[in-house]
Amino acid sequence: MSFFIETLVGGLLAGVMYSLVVIGFVLVFKASGVFNFAQGSMVLCAALTFVTLRDKGIDFWLAALITLAVMVLIAIAVERVVLRPLVNRPQITLFMATLGVSFVIEGLAQIVMGASVHELDLGIVDTPIEIGGVQVSQFDLVAAGTAGILVVALSIFFNRTRVGIALRAIADDPQAALSIGIRLQTLWQIVWGVAGFVSLVAGLLWGARQGVQFALTLVVLKALPVLIIGGFTSITGAIVGGLIVGAGDSLAEIYLGSLLGGSVSTWFSYVLAVAFLLVRPAGLFGEAPIERI
Amino acid sequence: MSLWNQKRIVSKAIGLAALALSAAVGTSVSADEAKTQYFPLATFRVGAYASSGIPVWAGEIDYFRYINEVEGGINGIKLVWDECETNWEVEKGVECYERVKAGKNGSPVPIFLPHGDPISKALTEKSVADKIPLVTIAYGRTEAIDGRVFPYSFPVVFSFWSEASSAVNFIAEKVGGKDKLKGLKIATVYHDSPYGKETQVPLAHLAKTYGFEDIQIPVPHPGNEQSAQWAKIRQLKPDWVFLRGWGVMTPVAIKTAAKVGFPVDHIIGGIWSGSEEDVRPAGAVGKGYLAITPFPAGANFEIHQKLKKYILDKGLSDLKDPKSFGSVYYNSGVDEAIVAVEAIRTAQAHFGVRPINGEEAQWGLEHLDLSEKRLAEIGATGLQQPLKLSAKDHEGGGAGKVLQWDGEKWNVVSNGWVKSDRDLLLPLIYERAAAYAREKGITPRDATN
Numbered sequence: 001m002s003f004f005i006e007t008l009v010g011g012l013l014a015g016v017m018y019s020l021v022v023i024g025f026v027l028v029f030k031a032s033g034v035f036n037f038a039q040g041s042m043v044l045c046a047a048l049t050f051v052t053l054r055d056k057g058i059d060f061w062l063a064a065l066i067t068l069a070v071m072v073l074i075a076i077a078v079e080r081v082v083l084r085p086l087v088n089r090p091q092i093t094l095f096m097a098t099l100g101v102s103f104v105i106e107g108l109a110q111i112v113m114g115a116s117v118h119e120l121d122l123g124i125v126d127t128p129i130e131i132g133g134v135q136v137s138q139f140d141l142v143a144a145g146t147a148g149i150l151v152v153a154l155s156i157f158f159n160r161t162r163v164g165i166a167l168r169a170i171a172d173d174p175q176a177a178l179s180i181g182i183r184l185q186t187l188w189q190i191v192w193g194v195a196g197f198v199s200l201v202a203g204l205l206w207g208a209r210q211g212v213q214f215a216l217t218l219v220v221l222k223a224l225p226v227l228i229i230g231g232f233t234s235i236t237g238a239i240v241g242g243l244i245v246g247a248g249d250s251l252a253e254i255y256l257g258s259l260l261g262g263s264v265s266t267w268f269s270y271v272l273a274v275a276f277l278l279v280r281p282a283g284l285f286g287e288a289p290i291e292r293i
Numbered sequence: 294m295s296l297w298n299q300k301r302i303v304s305k306a307i308g309l310a311a312l313a314l315s316a317a318v319g320t321s322v323s324a325d326e327a328k329t330q331y332f333p334l335a336t337f338r339v340g341a342y343a344s345s346g347i348p349v350w351a352g353e354i355d356y357f358r359y360i361n362e363v364e365g366g367i368n369g370i371k372l373v374w375d376e377c378e379t380n381w382e383v384e385k386g387v388e389c390y391e392r393v394k395a396g397k398n399g400s401p402v403p404i405f406l407p408h409g410d411p412i413s414k415a416l417t418e419k420s421v422a423d424k425i426p427l428v429t430i431a432y433g434r435t436e437a438i439d440g441r442v443f444p445y446s447f448p449v450v451f452s453f454w455s456e457a458s459s460a461v462n463f464i465a466e467k468v469g470g471k472d473k474l475k476g477l478k479i480a481t482v483y484h485d486s487p488y489g490k491e492t493q494v495p496l497a498h499l500a501k502t503y504g505f506e507d508i509q510i511p512v513p514h515p516g517n518e519q520s521a522q523w524a525k526i527r528q529l530k531p532d533w534v535f536l537r538g539w540g541v542m543t544p545v546a547i548k549t550a551a552k553v554g555f556p557v558d559h560i561i562g563g564i565w566s567g568s569e570e571d572v573r574p575a576g577a578v579g580k581g582y583l584a585i586t587p588f589p590a591g592a593n594f595e596i597h598q599k600l601k602k603y604i605l606d607k608g609l610s611d612l613k614d615p616k617s618f619g620s621v622y623y624n625s626g627v628d629e630a631i632v633a634v635e636a637i638r639t640a641q642a643h644f645g646v647r648p649i650n651g652e653e654a655q656w657g658l659e660h661l662d663l664s665e666k667r668l669a670e671i672g673a674t675g676l677q678q679p680l681k682l683s684a685k686d687h688e689g690g691g692a693g694k695v696l697q698w699d700g701e702k703w704n705v706v707s708n709g710w711v712k713s714d715r716d717l718l719l720p721l722i723y724e725r726a727a728a729y730a731r732e733k734g735i736t737p738r739d740a741t742n
Contacts, residue, residue: 010520115343137552211574214341215541253521263485263511
């Protein structure tokens with residue numbers, strides 16, 4: 001039984017790590033209805049910028065601040081150069097644009113900062129602790145705590161601030177929001193900037209876990225099932241979706257993988273996602289679109 | 294004739310003379326290049342695996358430059374090369390091969406280095422049709438050791454089967470002999486891909502022979518989340534873990550092992566889990582990690598002193614990061630270049646001193662004899678293992694050294710080269726090659742030629 005609980009807890013904590021990446025997707029989707037394919041590249045870019053600055057001997061917090069500034073500049077550039085000319089175009093066009101942005105960010109990051117693998121030490125102890133006979137990773141607990149703080153902060157931002165409420169208005173109806181004087185361009189820059197901040201947090205934690213290297217972009221492979229399960233518009237959904245995918249993958253790998261004679265976690269979360277699509281297309285916490293006919 | 298017309302005629306004459314001169318120069322350049330030996334390099338300098346590839350090409354190119362600059366080429370035949378980016382993708386690798394296989398400026402392709410296990414497998418049959426040997430050091434199809442069935446595939450030096458067997462033999466060395474393997478649990482945590490599964494058959498065979506328990510645990514690509522796999526390790530409590538990763542899978546495995554409290558000095562990384570790029574991202578918990586490799590790290594080999602003096606110190610190196618000089622990947626590039634150059638040298642001794650084509654290079658490879666004496670002349674003693682190839686044996690070596698990470702660098706901890714049980718495994722390899730021949734309708738060559 002303790003093995004089952006340990007596997008479950010390990011999976012849940014791994015799921016929170018995925019949630020950190022997914023929150024970035026949700027932010028952009030909430031504000032613009034666009035599935036931002038470039039989120040993985042932004043995670044890589046943030047981690048690579050930070051670690052390059054640290055390698056040059058720059059202080060931790062200063063490096064974090066400069067990286068955040070770089071991510072905000074990227075957000076402004078993406079809005080100015082890519083999104084603004086595509087306002088009111090079909091969503092698939094915007095999606096394809098973010099696909100292009102993704103490759104540009106990856107390519108430029110590699111040209112400017114090189115392709116080397118970097119170690120990233122955040123000073124978080126990574127030895128296991130025992131809680132009630134179950135081994136838990138201290139690093140994963142810190143990551144879970146960070147995700148919790150992010151969720152609370154972003155919920156306050158979206159529900160209690162004028163900018164947050166304006167962003168929700170844009171997501172609901174961009175034309176109506178524009179007609180009452182909400183500045184779409186500025187708000188898109190803000191939301192992409194916040195997504196850049198989330199990328200920095202996710203990049204640092206994932207980078208500390210696996211090293212800063214181009215494979216960081218691959219963490220988004222698990223983003224889609226998490227989004228489908230949690231809902232594209234809910235930050236809480238991102239967390240819950242991450243927990244379901246993490247626990248599901250972990251348990252399936254142990255109990256189903258040995259039966260089938262191979263690893264199953266590559267596709268198991270997608271099976272879960274398809275099951276959710278059939279039962280609850282908007283996800284657990286997503287808002288089902290209501291259209292006037 | 295007006296002055297203007299005279300000017301036109303003079304300028305036309307000058308133009309024609311310039312054209313004739315440039316054509317003559319062009320011809321002489323082409324003729325000159327036809328006296329060179331062309332090596333196309335399939336590289337991946339961008340993408341997810343670029344960090345692994347960049348030091349490899351540096352080692353390879355530095356050695357080629359050394360041959361040109363110091364030795365004046367291979368018996369006077371200078372080497373030329375160019376790169377073709379594959380991104381480590383099969384389609385691009387095959388496209389690259391098709392683009393370069395005809396040679397360059399009259400110089401044929403003697404050897405193609407695919408630099409990617411899936412690419413090498415995709416090219417197996419094409420290389421036979423085109424008569425261009427594929428040299429795949431420490432990767433590629435293991436049964437291609439049987440050159441009677443695979444005449445143009447050369448998994449030279451250290452196949453995956455030898456890797457698995459050497460790792461088991463190192464464990465035997467540590468526990469006090471092969472008889473002590475009985476009852477041990479050895480878990481293989483592998484990349485869930487054809488590459489990762491390649492060692493399942495030999496390990497099952499070795500487990501049956503020596504009586505240890507063989508546990509196989511797959512990790513799905515890319516391997517950035519392994520909590521379930523290492524929870525299983527914690528549950529099964531193996532004595533040793535053999536880690537066969539690629540890319541990000543290795544540092545994540547080392548870190549996750551630490552999380553579940555598995556001792557890192559009982560994890561033996563395979564060839565592609567044993568570079569500085571694999572272990573550095575794991576940080577402090579990587580200290581004590583072991584890896585088996587045919588490319589021992591270090592910059593104190595004699596050839597490195599020569600490379601430093603004639604290439605690096607003269608600013609001719611392809612290496613951008615001097616820290617990588619003598620790294621596992623850099624040395625793998627040097628090893629690969631040594632094998633290629635020596636195969637050409639062997640072929641030249643038989644066919645004459647001139648650019649060698651693929652068919653001749655195949656002969657050169659099958660008669661390659663890198664003895665201790667020859668390795669000493671090159672300055673590669675200890676870096677490269679002695680190697681003797683034949684039509685029946687496209688591997689030749691079959692031994693690896695075990696390295697241990699001390700937090701800064703690798704140190705050799707095995708007693709020299711750890712040999713694999715080739716005598717035990719070769720009959721199985723020949724059986725598999727024969728099965729492939731039956732499936733593809735291939736009549737095996739006569740090995741006495």
